[in-house]
Amino acid sequence: MTSVLYDVPGPKARRVSLIGSVVGTVLILGLLAWIGMTLAQQGIFEGRRWAIFTRGDVWTLLAYGLGATLTAAALAAVIAFPLGLMFCLLRISLVAWIRIPARVVLEFLRGMPVVLMMLFVLLVFGTSSFVAVVTGLVLYNTAIFAEIIRAGIQSLPKGQREAGLTIGLTSFQSRLLIELPQAVRRMMPSLVAQLVVLLKDTSLGYIVAYGELLRAVQVMADFLGNAFLFPIFFVAAAIYIVINICVSRLAIWIERRGSTKTAGGVAPAPTAVVAPELPEVTERK
Amino acid sequence: MEVILENLPLYWEGLLRTLFLSVVSGIIALVLGTLLAAARVSPVAALRGFSTVYVEILRNTPLTIAFFFAAIVLPRLGVTFQQFEVAAIIALSAYTAAFIAEAVRSGVNSVPLGQAEAARSIGMNFGQVLNLIILPQALRTVIPPLINILIALVKNSSVAGAFFVLELFGYGRQLANANGDQVMAVLLGVAFFYLLLTIPLGILASTVERKVAIAR
């Protein structure tokens, strides 16, 4: 991988960089080892504490919690995304009395803590905790999705809209048919990142007693006793990281798969960092 | 509504604590995040690797778990602090830095290739290219997303209420428990004070966006 930000390193620079890398890696590994040793001295890694993970009911509860987390996140994402698209269109409408209320609503939703919205929904509408969690997530993420897509539309070259209007599309048609699809493509990385945030935010459901993964973990640690606190939390952290990395990877894969199929190609923002994309960019010019 | 007026000092105290956590963590996260982003595009493989792993792990961990490590695992390693705000700031800034690093990195990616090429061709080295040419332009395009991250930070600080720091949301829960007959009013008050912090940030974001937007 070469970059235009710096020269291809010569033998000397490569040696310095290699030494630096080795020293750095050794330092980090040393730190990790020290952390491990210190925790081990306190008996955190005793087999007795980890043996709970051979129990069926522990895994059943974890699986149940994970299921609850994924269900709430999936449902919220599926509802929030189209709503976000809609609000984005309202927010950039040319008509002031559509644009301004939309903006007020979005600012409000964006500024409220998700925990508060969940609690509100639960208390005011007397819903189940599941509905409260999903609604809270939908309200907040609608605003975020709308903002992301709006940023995407604004980053499009002006010519796209102009061309649309020229061939006789109305402003709305141009937004819907020309700009929106490109904006969504362009902002895919941000949208996926937000999806991961959404998934993690399900853990705020503790406030309305929704039994998602983190709540299951806490309940388990309480029930089994403090000795198992560390193992349970380590495993929970690992589960979250694995699931979220999978979500990110899956989305990247879908994006790649989709983009090869289109004739026009996605316009990846010209990048200053990685050179391999260089010929592609010059070609388009 | 009178419950809000009666307890205005408590709300105020909570607001100040939330503000304090957000400002301090925000500053640390901005510095740390920018360094991480620079490391991500640097020539040294270990820096790139470290930055990538750090960002991937922190971005994919729920904040609650980050708090758990800062407030409960760290003391076990001998890092004890008498002020729990320290743990909260460690968790919040470590977590937020990962998001800032990603935002800055995508900002770096949005700077046209020619800029870097031109800088390189007049003989600048990596540090100069990054500091003088790329980052100033990148920061302009990333300011709106950065402010969004800071808004999220203000709201995320509410998790500290579960980890030994009493802030706005914590006071809200305390008031809700003490005033079982007026739970709704108490929570509306909490919402109002959060909006007091986040709405100006949101307006700032769109103003900055309009001011610095690169004409296309």
Place this chain on the structure above:
Amino acid sequence: MKAFMTRRKSFFVAATAALALSLSACGGSTPGTSNPTVADKPTFAAGTTMAKLTAAGTIKIGTKYDQPLFGQVGLDGKPVGFDVEMGKLIAAKLGIAADKIEWSETVSANREPFIEQGKVDIVIATYTINDKRKQVVSFAGPYYEAGQALMVNKDNTSITKPEDVAGKKVCSVTGSTPAATIVDKYKAELVPAATYSACLEPLRNKQVEAITTDNVILAGFVDKEPDAFKLASDQTFTKEPYGIGLKKDDTEFRNWINDQLEAFGKDGSYKKAWEATAGSVIKTAPELPAINRY
């Protein structure tokens, strides 16, 4: 492959057995459950809440899922504890078997709204009776009188009474009544946590001087780690009468529950419920407090 599978299986069996042993060795205070005898087709005056519940054959009870010994959810998702036992006893008198009870978790913030909206029929959730709450819900009971206490590290001699914590860091649950008391009345510096068990680590690390909440919950922690923690004193410094929350002004239902509570006190089922749960930690069984028929 097959050999591997068998070996693997036998490892699992051995590990599970070892775990069962170690758990039973270190636990010793896992709350038990009982199965009270269910009344056979009780009859009530038409139109009363009791008649409705009996006819429906089910009752919705809200309880806490994170209060050790009172209402705590187990790994199977079912709550156990003294509150839960009280719920079962009341349900039995309505002719509803324990497995027909619909448990739902109530957290501090949603107890009143849940009762008002009818999402639960009664709330038994370490629910302290107080005047503000009485304005929106009614209370039967009290069925237990807890009191606030302090727990400190085993080697701590400086804290023996609540006045000793003035200006010191004390851990309790965010937004709980004990947390408010220790701050307002005894001027401690509150360190809020999500659950009481989350307070244990800071206490162990000496980042806080004490943990405060109702004595029974603290007794549960001391029982699990007697070498690390102790109660600052056997005296409690507040009275927390736990009541059963129900819809405001449903006086018939409230009186009926009060009658049942008194009956439980007389026929020994109150004592039995205690011994099956919190009694595993606190040896002296409480007397049923005088019912407050307001």
